[in-house]
Amino acid sequence: MDKKIISRDGTELAYARAGEGPAVILVSGAMSTGGTMTPLAGLLADRCTVLRYDRRGRGESGDTAPYAVEREVEDLAALIDAAGGEAALYGISSGGALVLEAAAAGLPVRRVAVYETPYALDEEDVRGRAAYTANLTEALAQGRRGDAVELFLRLTGLAEEMIQGARRSPMWEGMEAIAPTLAYDDAVMRGGAPPRERLASVGVPVLAMAGEASPPWLREATRAVADAVPDGAYRVLEGQSHMVDPSVLAPVLAEFLGTRG
Numbered sequence: 473m474d475k476k477i478i479s480r481d482g483t484e485l486a487y488a489r490a491g492e493g494p495a496v497i498l499v500s501g502a503m504s505t506g507g508t509m510t511p512l513a514g515l516l517a518d519r520c521t522v523l524r525y526d527r528r529g530r531g532e533s534g535d536t537a538p539y540a541v542e543r544e545v546e547d548l549a550a551l552i553d554a555a556g557g558e559a560a561l562y563g564i565s566s567g568g569a570l571v572l573e574a575a576a577a578g579l580p581v582r583r584v585a586v587y588e589t590p591y592a593l594d595e596e597d598v599r600g601r602a603a604y605t606a607n608l609t610e611a612l613a614q615g616r617r618g619d620a621v622e623l624f625l626r627l628t629g630l631a632e633e634m635i636q637g638a639r640r641s642p643m644w645e646g647m648e649a650i651a652p653t654l655a656y657d658d659a660v661m662r663g664g665a666p667p668r669e670r671l672a673s674v675g676v677p678v679l680a681m682a683g684e685a686s687p688p689w690l691r692e693a694t695r696a697v698a699d700a701v702p703d704g705a706y707r708v709l710e711g712q713s714h715m716v717d718p719s720v721l722a723p724v725l726a727e728f729l730g731t732r733g
Contacts, residue, residue: 480546486532487525491517495555496729498524501565502657505531515722519730529653548574560729566657576670585679591693592664601664617651671700678704679728683712
């Protein structure tokens with residue numbers, strides 16, 4: 473990241489900017505930094521001014537306690553200012569929940585696109601999310617960052633042998649480093665169920681996308697977002713999973729977000 477801005481509470485945020493055209497801010501999900509958005513940013517830069525950033529507590533960005541979802545909305549407000557006072561937003565997974573929060577808060581957002589925001593649609597799943605929140609809070613309070621990462625990976629449905637393999641891999645140290653931000657993404661998800669009243673207040677067009685190869689519940693959760701906002705569209709990307717291919721995603725985003733209207 474080659475640029476820095478200061479959010480309202482004094483937190484320093486690292487970001488990168490590329491391209492020319494209407495401004496688009498890319499927002500990553502849990503256990504990821506702005507670096508994960510680099511390939512997508514490169515593919516959008518011929519049509520958009522693209523900003524990607526390290527969310528607070530990750531990568532080169534700072535952090536300030538206590539955390540609140542409103543602080544991350546303020547972070548996006550600072551980035552929108554840096555982008556020229558207006559921007560479209562794209563968020564993947566829990567990053568999608570954050571950009572929807574920003575739009576509902578009335579930030580100068582032109583359009584919003586989200587990919588597979590993992591809202592819970594039944595009571596059993598909501599109870600499971602509550603148990604995850606309790607266990608995650610305990611693990612982080614006790615400094616058990618590795619256990620916190622394991623809890624998250626299990627929540628995503630990753631097989632136990634793959635979790636243990638990840639724990640032995642070189643990437644594990646980096647995952648533990650940003651483990652405290654799992655609580656931030658959990659807060660952004662607001663208990664897991666779609667915040668329908670908040671979504672109903674989103675006053676800009678929203679494109680909610682899911683992958684054809686993703687689990688059915690993720691597609692259902694994505695459709696729920698499109699249905700809950702006043703101006704929502706739902707689109708399934710052929711052959712894609714939760715790990716969406718940037719070369720497939722970029723043309724769709726460029727068409728929807730790469731306009732000033």
